[in-house]
Amino acid sequence: MIPFITAGDPAPELTVPLMHALVEGGADIIELGVPFSDPMADGPTIQRASERALVNGMSLRKVLALVSDFRATNSDTPVVLMGYANPIEAMGVDRFVAAAGAAGVDGVLVVDYPPEECEAFARTLKAGSMDPIFLLAPTSTEQRIREVATIGSGYIYYVSLKGVTGSGALDFDDVAARMPQIRQGVGMPVGVGFGIRDAESARRIGEVADAVVIGSRIIEEIEDSPRDQAVARVKNFVEGVRAALDQIQGAPR
Amino acid sequence: MQTADKPYRFPDSHGHFGPYGGVFVAETLIPALDELNAAYEACRSNPAFIAEFEYELKHYVGRPSPIYHAKRISDSLGGAQIYLKREDLNHTGAHKVNNCIGQALVARYMGKPRVIAETGAGQHGVATATVAARYGMECVVYMGAEDVKRQAANVYRMKLLGAKVVPVESGSKTLKDALNEAMRDWVTNIHNTFYIIGTVAGPHPYPMMVRDFQTVIGKECLVQMPEMTGRQPDYVIACVGGGSNAMGIFHPYIDVPGVRLIGVEAYGEGLESGRHAASLTGGTPGVLHGNRTYLLQSEDGQIIETHSISAGLDYPGVGPEHAWLKDSDRAEYVGVTDQEALAAFHNLCHLEGIIPALESSHALAYAAKLAPTLPRDKILLVNLSGRGDKDMHTVAEKSGIQF
Secondary structure, eight states: EEEEEEESSHHHHHHHHHHHHHHTTSSSSSSEOOOOOTTTTTHHOOOOOOHHHHHOOHHHHHHHHHHHHHHOSSSSSSEEEEEEEEHHHHHHHHHHHHHHHHHHOOOEEEOOOOOGGHHHHHHHHHHHTTTEEEOOOOOHHHHHHHHHHOOOOOOOOOEEEEOOTOOOOOHHHHHHHHHHHHHHOOOOOOOESSSSOHHHEEEEEEEETTEEEEEEHHHHHHSSSOGHHHHHHHHHHHHHHHHHTTSSSSOOO | OOTSSOOOOSSSHHHHHHTOOOOOOOGGHHHHHHHHHHHHHHTTTTTHHHHHHHHHHHIIOOOOOOOEHHHHHHHHHHSSSEEEGGGGGGTTBBBBHHHHHHHHHHHHHTTEEEEEESSSSSSHHHHHHHHHHHOOOOOEEEEEHHHHHTTTHHHHHHHHOOOEEEEEESSSSHHHHHHHHHHHHHSSSTTEEEEEEOSSSSSTTTHHHHHHHHHHHHHHHHHHHHHHHHHHSEEEEEOOHHHOHHHHHHHHGSSSSTTTEEEEEEEEEEGGSSSOOOOHHOEEEEEETTTEEEBBBBBBBBBOOOOOSSGOOOSSSOOOOHHHHHHHSSSEEEEEEEHHHHHHHHHHHHHOOOBOOHHHHHHHHHHHHHHHHHHHHEEEEEEHHHHHHHGHHHHHHHOOOOO
């Protein structure tokens, strides 16, 4: 299970407690969103999270500091940063990779860096012992799957529907049908995200994928909670998903 | 400087203009862009497509647009002669329609019955709604909620033309957010939807495709200027927001030696004030909206809000080919303030009987600065990219007049 939260939402001081809550709730990997002013691939929920985080003064530098804080008491759970290219380019790729490595980041997913635009970035990340994580979509071609397999490492994030994060319509049969081809093509674990809303949809995806990614639904939990209850409610929600995944025969993630 | 023996060939096959341009989008959009690329390649080399595009430009838009010698303005400035390329006389009142017709024809070729667009002031939205009506396509226009309030007349125009206008409430509620929202629509509805981008920005092939459709402006000038003056101009001057009118008139002149190309950005309340929209002269390179280019951004790489009296220039990025022309010194980029543009607006009204768009008034304002420093036999060609009817409200308000 790979839960996603946006760093700095609802408040910078809640990000590290939320990360620990995700781990206690059963997260295998944490995707930590780096807020950006123009999150083109995200739906309204994650956009709002980004806007709140930016109002709270969050920046890439501060996100890395939060990862360091998290690492003070958790040295095991992998942390993957997910965000957009511009904040990284503004910091400078080399400086970013050095700082991310030092902070204890394990992987980086840059939404608007498709393989053809980031060969050097992916190389630099790998040289720093971090994984460049890539997206694949229902529309991705065989050739695309091979390209991503060559340049990426860690896992593949399969976007389960055509659209933006948090969208409604998720086609389980379509995901199930595509999974063998993608798995075989990339030779690494495949996480599936975009449109997973609850324990039941997580379980159904978990039956065919190596991991499920849940983002917008957790952000909604944070939005709907009084500030002092956000951490407990997120933990509770994630536990529910974990329990559903654990019912799956075989090797649920 | 680029010369005739070193022909200019950009972008490369991946859409790069030197380090700029490219395809910086999420994986979900890659197949759509591949499909568009293939369709556009097929169209641009198809004589029937080109013939239909030219027919539409002639009979629907009213091209070629004339060039006009602004003698009274030139005399009042006492220096170089100012010539105006009259894109304001096009159907819908600006250069935007050239590109919209081209993209609508590509959409029809691809069998997409639905077109979407982003718009700031509403000019590109109106042009898109116009061609959608012309070709019988469903049309949805995304417009920042702030802009919807400021540009009520254009919103109504789009609705008259049968388009649906969607106010965008996210981010700064302006053009850049409308663009984000249009991208989100596109990624969700790729199967039946064509995204008509209004300027020479976005992921490849948009900067190249929009440029190609707009170069009709400069190609006409290459023929018209020798007819009128016996030679090509010494300077070609155009305003730059996203940069489509400038690229349209610059591009055919890139390989013509001795012609200086000058792009004029919006300095708003002044470059030093921080309240401006001058990406090239006041920004730094970065990645936004699918391409690498100059951006107005914070130290942390967040896009910052821009300001210009002219909504059409109020954008924090700029087309990647302008970034390349700047770095390679083939074009020069300067700026003028809101006040200077307003003064040029009033001057053209009074001295030539032409009401220019506030965008184009930026180019006029720089020409008015440059002309007096040059001898009378020098020639400045200014792209009058649009007419000012849409700006009545803004200008009246600045003069303290309420309708």
